[in-house]
Amino acid sequence: MPASVLVANRGEIARRVIRTARQLGIRAIAVYSDADQDLPFVAEADQAVRIGPPQPAASYLNVDAVLAAAAQAGADSVHPGYGFLAENAGFAARVIGAGLTWVGPPPAAIEEMGDKINARNLMERAGVPVSAGSREPVADVAAALAEADRIGYPVMIKAAAGGGGIGMSQAASPAELAAGFETARSRAERFFASPAILLERYVERARHVEVQILGLADGQVIALGERDCSVQRRHQKVAEETPSPGVGAELRAAMLAAAELAGLAVDYRGAGTVEFLVDVEARDFVFLEMNTRLQVEHPVTELVTGIDLVQQQFLIADGEQVSFDPAAVRPSGHAIELRVYAEDPKRFLPSPGTITSWSQPSGPGIRVDAGYLAGNTVTPFYDPLLAKLCVHGADRAQALRRAAAAVAEFEVAGPKTNLPFHAELLASAAFSSGDYDTGLIARLRA
């Protein structure tokens, strides 16, 4: 185990990493921007270092500032959380170059999976199913139209360097593709500093199901079960559950095996997630992308397996064995995560503001990973995640009941939150039946 860790992140995930670090006797160092100085993760760390003004580019994305903080605080490892610098291979390499332990995968694995086209090609060679799609970047509209003819409509237009659902759009015809292509290119350029675009066959009725993997210190890769992340708005996840109600034993076994192959193909170490698209009608799956970091929704896996994934990250980063027997993992019960966002529950528009009161649920099977307390201000500079309300039940029915009761108990005043949406979601037949797909929210709002 490292003796100390700098947590290069903010909000709920910084707080969550700090909690495990402290339990393990690792000195936790927080970094914060001027917008975040009053948040609980700053107070709960053993030491906190200011790294800059609120704008992410000047603080949490500022590699030099983060590394300077690590040197100043005498950190001997860096945990990136998710987002910000977590999938920045250059940052990982600089951490390692500075003689610190990087609590994440090898920079080469980040780089290979970071380019979506490279990742697709690599997965195809490794025997992981991929959808019909681009094998090289699509340069212009003419090339896109030719490529779409080969793939077949409808197609999805994506940024090759992208993620987080930003800049994705679909096209059902050549006219839509021609219109969408330039928009996709300019967004890719702005958000990901690369205009490379790929096309993929669009699946009409799909579930988004991902597999948690751990690359162990000895090179073995193990899969710790799946998470269903089909409840999405603007291609971003809102609720997740495990096990997936849409995946049977046979499909699950095939997906877990494919996820292990994906990890082996990039010599993966630490926690990672392989995302798949499950075709509801065809009952098969294709590789979407791999997230080379801890996921936002990792708690549902922790709840059903009893494994602290952040602890395993620390152990693997230091070349040690994991804390459990990989051959004896038996997931138990059902877990659901609801992302509580500062946004209005109807149109999902951001709603920053000062939190005047905060009362969160507690009790058997309830876990709340929150980034804020009463009195904190939610600023417009970062994503709208306030807290993750996670529940665990003996089965899905119990988890659903616990979730509904917990949502009713959760009271936040100040910013608008999507808690009323979660109440609506849990009460809907579409969600409670388990028979849903990524179009669920659009249909609830139609």
Place this chain on the structure above:
Amino acid sequence: MTQVRAEMVANVWKVVAAEGDTVADGDTLVILESMKMEIPVIAEESGTLTQLAVAEGDVVQEGDLIAVIE
């Protein structure tokens, strides 16, 4: 005369229209950015943009004036 105001705290990412422009109902005037989301501010009536009260990089509070259409 219509005053267009900010619906939330946000950063002004892009100013699309200019003072003196003739705008139509539904035209994008300004694009705000808040919580990693782009929020277009739309003209709700047709007319002339007589005032544009924000510049790129500004931070607007809920209710702040963005533009005036006459």
